[in-house]
Amino acid sequence: MSKPLYEKEYLEMVESLPQFEEYTYWKNLQDRKILLNTDINESVVERAIIQIINWNEEDYKKQTVERTPIKIYIYSNGGDVIAGLGLIAAIKNSVTEVQTICLGLAASMGALILISGHKRIIYKNSTVLLHDGSLSVSSSRSKAKQTMAFYDSLEKRLKDFIVDNTKIDSDLYDKKCDEEWYLFGDECLELGIVDKVIGWLSWCYATIIEDFTIRNWRNTYD
Numbered sequence: 626m627s628k629p630l631y632e633k634e635y636l637e638m639v640e641s642l643p644q645f646e647e648y649t650y651w652k653n654l655q656d657r658k659i660l661l662n663t664d665i666n667e668s669v670v671e672r673a674i675i676q677i678i679n680w681n682e683e684d685y686k687k688q689t690v691e692r693t694p695i696k697i698y699i700y701s702n703g704g705d706v707i708a709g710l711g712l713i714a715a716i717k718n719s720v721t722e723v724q725t726i727c728l729g730l731a732a733s734m735g736a737l738i739l740i741s742g743h744k745r746i747i748y749k750n751s752t753v754l755l756h757d758g759s760l761s762v763s764s765s766r767s768k769a770k771q772t773m774a775f776y777d778s779l780e781k782r783l784k785d786f787i788v789d790n791t792k793i794d795s796d797l798y799d800k801k802c803d804e805e806w807y808l809f810g811d812e813c814l815e816l817g818i819v820d821k822v823i824g825w826l827s828w829c830y831a832t833i834i835e836d837f838t839i840r841n842w843r844n845t846y847d
Contacts, residue, residue: 662700666704674712678715695722697725699725700728701732703732706779706783724743727747733756736818752809753813754805757803791818810822
């Protein structure tokens with residue numbers, strides 16, 4: 626009988642290890658970085674909201690300028706609007722600064738989360754998609770009417786959010802809301818969807834300087 630290629634104990638150890646995505650997510654949390662690289666759903670949003678709340682509690686006695694910013698990296702096709710609005714509320718209510726960074730694509734609810742940041746950053750050739758989403762209703766006639774009325778109200782709230790947090794005015798929104806409105810990073814800057822467009826080298830340089838500054842500050846005051 627041939628000897629097994631791997632020992633049983635080794636295989637059990639490998640199976641107990643976290644998935645790469647989970648490990649990467651956990652590792653980045655140590656630096657206050659949240660990865661939104663999947664569809665927006667209740668589970669993803671819950672984890673992000675809990676972290677924002679926890680970090681604000683950790684920073685409770687610190688002045689705003691002394692707090693280490695929270696960074697949310699977005700590469701998402703969008704997803705659950707109701708869940709996403711919960712995350713937007715957590716970002717907006719965070720005393721600790723929340724920076725939102727679009728890595729490649731921020732579509733639909735992903736775009737709204739990008740817009741919600743206290744500082745909003747994007748790469749020049751990253752893409753943002755704004756649209757009115759999709760809806761299907763399967764119910765009784767009266768309940769379907771109630772559902773449609775709710776989503777009409779929700780659409781109004783989403784419009785107000787975009788108009789209030791960008792340079793997109795009501796007329797432009799109404800003109801574009803029925804379209805698949807794709808925008809590159811530099812176009813997003815012109816419309817006030819983001820505050821800054823960056824290149825890869827400038828981002829690396831800024832990150833190195835920021836890390837050095839934070840560590841130097843901690844060494845000075847610890």
